[in-house]
Amino acid sequence: MALEQTHVRRAAHLARLDVSDDQASDFVDDLSQILAMVDQLQSVDTEGVDPLYHPLDATQRLRADEVTEADQRERFQRCAPAVEDGLYLVPRVVE
Amino acid sequence: MSDHTVTSLAAALKNGDASSRELTSDYLKRIERAEPTLNSFISVTAEQALAGADAADKARAEGRGGYLTGVPLALKDNFCTQGVKTTCGSKMLDNFIAPYSATLVEKLDAAGSISLGKTNMDEFAMGSSSESSFYGAIKNPWDLSAVPGGSSGGSAAAVAAGLVPAAMGTDTGGSIRQPAAFCGITGLKPTYGRVSRYGIIAYASSLDQAGPMARTAEDCAHLMTAIAGHDARDSTSADRAVPDYAGELDAPLAGLKIGLPQEYFGDGLDPEVESAVRDAVKVFEALGATVRDVSLPHTRYATSAYYVIAPAEASSNLSRFDGVRFGHRCDTPDDLLDLYQRSRAEGFGDEVKRRILIGTHTLSEGFFDAYYTKAQRVRRLIRQDFLDAYNEVDVLMGPTSPTPAFNLGAQKDPLSMYLQDIYTIAVNLAGIPAISVPAGLSNGRPVGLQILGSHFAEAQLLNVAHRFQQATDWHQQRPAFAKEIV
Numbered sequence: 001m002a003l004e005q006t007h008v009r010r011a012a013h014l015a016r017l018d019v020s021d022d023q024a025s026d027f028v029d030d031l032s033q034i035l036a037m038v039d040q041l042q043s044v045d046t047e048g049v050d051p052l053y054h055p056l057d058a059t060q061r062l063r064a065d066e067v068t069e070a071d072q073r074e075r076f077q078r079c080a081p082a083v084e085d086g087l088y089l090v091p092r093v094v095e
Numbered sequence: 096m097s098d099h100t101v102t103s104l105a106a107a108l109k110n111g112d113a114s115s116r117e118l119t120s121d122y123l124k125r126i127e128r129a130e131p132t133l134n135s136f137i138s139v140t141a142e143q144a145l146a147g148a149d150a151a152d153k154a155r156a157e158g159r160g161g162y163l164t165g166v167p168l169a170l171k172d173n174f175c176t177q178g179v180k181t182t183c184g185s186k187m188l189d190n191f192i193a194p195y196s197a198t199l200v201e202k203l204d205a206a207g208s209i210s211l212g213k214t215n216m217d218e219f220a221m222g223s224s225s226e227s228s229f230y231g232a233i234k235n236p237w238d239l240s241a242v243p244g245g246s247s248g249g250s251a252a253a254v255a256a257g258l259v260p261a262a263m264g265t266d267t268g269g270s271i272r273q274p275a276a277f278c279g280i281t282g283l284k285p286t287y288g289r290v291s292r293y294g295i296i297a298y299a300s301s302l303d304q305a306g307p308m309a310r311t312a313e314d315c316a317h318l319m320t321a322i323a324g325h326d327a328r329d330s331t332s333a334d335r336a337v338p339d340y341a342g343e344l345d346a347p348l349a350g351l352k353i354g355l356p357q358e359y360f361g362d363g364l365d366p367e368v369e370s371a372v373r374d375a376v377k378v379f380e381a382l383g384a385t386v387r388d389v390s391l392p393h394t395r396y397a398t399s400a401y402y403v404i405a406p407a408e409a410s411s412n413l414s415r416f417d418g419v420r421f422g423h424r425c426d427t428p429d430d431l432l433d434l435y436q437r438s439r440a441e442g443f444g445d446e447v448k449r450r451i452l453i454g455t456h457t458l459s460e461g462f463f464d465a466y467y468t469k470a471q472r473v474r475r476l477i478r479q480d481f482l483d484a485y486n487e488v489d490v491l492m493g494p495t496s497p498t499p500a501f502n503l504g505a506q507k508d509p510l511s512m513y514l515q516d517i518y519t520i521a522v523n524l525a526g527i528p529a530i531s532v533p534a535g536l537s538n539g540r541p542v543g544l545q546i547l548g549s550h551f552a553e554a555q556l557l558n559v560a561h562r563f564q565q566a567t568d569w570h571q572q573r574p575a576f577a578k579e580i581v
Binding site: 017039076078092 | 190191192193194287288301302327330331333393395396398399400402403410414417418419420421422424428429430431432433434435436437439440443448449451452453455456457459465466468469470471472473474475476478508509510513523524525526527550
């Protein structure tokens with residue numbers, strides 16, 4: 001599956017990553033090489049083989065629906081770039 | 096100081112032959128002298144360390160304290176450490192003071208060990224040479240023109256140079272074992288789920304695992320006892336008892352069945368590495384083990400599967416770095432989209448961007464089944480290879496890396512760097528444990544023997560590695576650099 005600049009542009013947009021035109025063409029070269037290696041997977045017969053999403057085949061553990069954490073908003077917001085009155089500040093979204 | 100081990104320091108502290116303050120001060124001096132050359136630390140936390148050392152000495156004087164009380168060590172900079180800058184080697188987190196500690200850090204604190212600082216690493220643990228750190232490349236103490244391996248290169252270099260007796264690392268595709276091999280130390284990647292991932296900055300969540308890096312298997316056993324165990328805060332943490340790792344070190348190896356995967360001795364393996372590994376296997380035969388060839392036929396697809404699965408998980412994990420709640424934020428964003436896009440473009444380095452883009456692409460509509468689902472099917476086949484092999488043998492052995500440490504700047508493109516990990520990646524895909532132990536030198540650069548075990552067989556791996564270290568002295572070799580620091 002050949003990779004084109006439009007694929008890199010689409011991925012960059014989905015990943016919210018600002019990529020210049022020069023960088024995009026470098027990434028096309030790098031990612032094409034990597035995906036060429038990855039394409040070796042297509043030669044493996046995986047008929048009837050289930051995907052392995054977790055190395056120990058474990059399933060999500062459930063716990064009782066109880067409050068176990070205290071409110072530590074102030075402490076956790078200390079590492080935020082911009083906060084006010086306990087809220088995270090971002091540029092205006094709705095005019 | 097460079098000859099000390101965790102075990103020897105613990106004995107000295109217990110017998111009153113040394114205080115933690117003396118040891119901590121001595122190691123801090125070594126760090127100060129070595130760091131302008133090595134660059135193995137991102138942060139040195141001298142003040143906290145000395146305060147911790149005094150508390151440890153007081154605890155010992157009052158008859159409290161355990162095996163590790165007062166023993167200095169270091170943490171890779173992807174373990175969140177409350178009140179301490181935790182960067183993951185990235186500009187993105189250059190301003191991040193962790194508001195809480197990883198479970199591993201809490202467990203080591205409870206055991207009384209003293210962290211001297213946070214070690215340098217490949218950015219977001221993505222790399223095999225430690226050259227992708229925002230804080231600059233690290234040098235290998237055995238040869239300053241060589242890389243220390245990666246991504247836990249700072250932890251490995253610091254231990255090899257005797258700046259700390261041990262350090263903690265993480266391993267997603269070889270990031271404990273390969274730098275351990277390149278720096279001539281011992282590094283254990285435990286079974287997936289054996290050590291809690293809570294508070295470790297995530298790279299690929301179904302592959303990440305933390306473990307000890309030290310001079311000896313005996314040291315790793317004592318450190319594993321402190322860090323292993325179930326943690327309700329990590330949903331994939333294994334809920335099973337932690338064995339007495341140190342208690343099983345001396346078990347005899349007579350009758351041990353060793354398998355040599357033929358795929359680990361193929362094209363691309365450096366002849367001197369191969370001969371060192373084969374010599375190591377003979378040592379085990381002399382200790383009463385039997386050796387046979389085995390096959391792991393899907394090994395050749397491991398790198399391909401890894402470079403779908405790891406970037407896919409990374410692209411998801413790294414979406415949290417959005418310039419809003421923590422980490423780098425760009426100046427004067429036009430709007431919210433601009434804030435996200437420029438904060439991420441400025442905060443992440445090229446290798447991180449590459450993996451985010453691969454992961455986003457392979458997970459996107461139209462490509463998901465062909466890449467992601469296919470890679471997870473192949474992953475099951477890779478794990479089955481190991482399960483089949485462990486029906487025939489107890490442990491597998493081979494090289495940790497196809498070559499000794501390569502030179503700084505030697506891997507010119509991403510793909511040639513990725514292929515450095517051909518012997519380590521399958522272990523993470525299968526979730527099994529593996530340990531790298533020093534087994535020789537090639538032109539003055541260390542060679543690592545990798546020993547692979549079945550799920551939760553860490554005690555056996557440590558036993559096998561310890562018996563090897565009782566019979567050989569490769570782990571006692573020191574680089575000239577370590578001896579020159581006074």
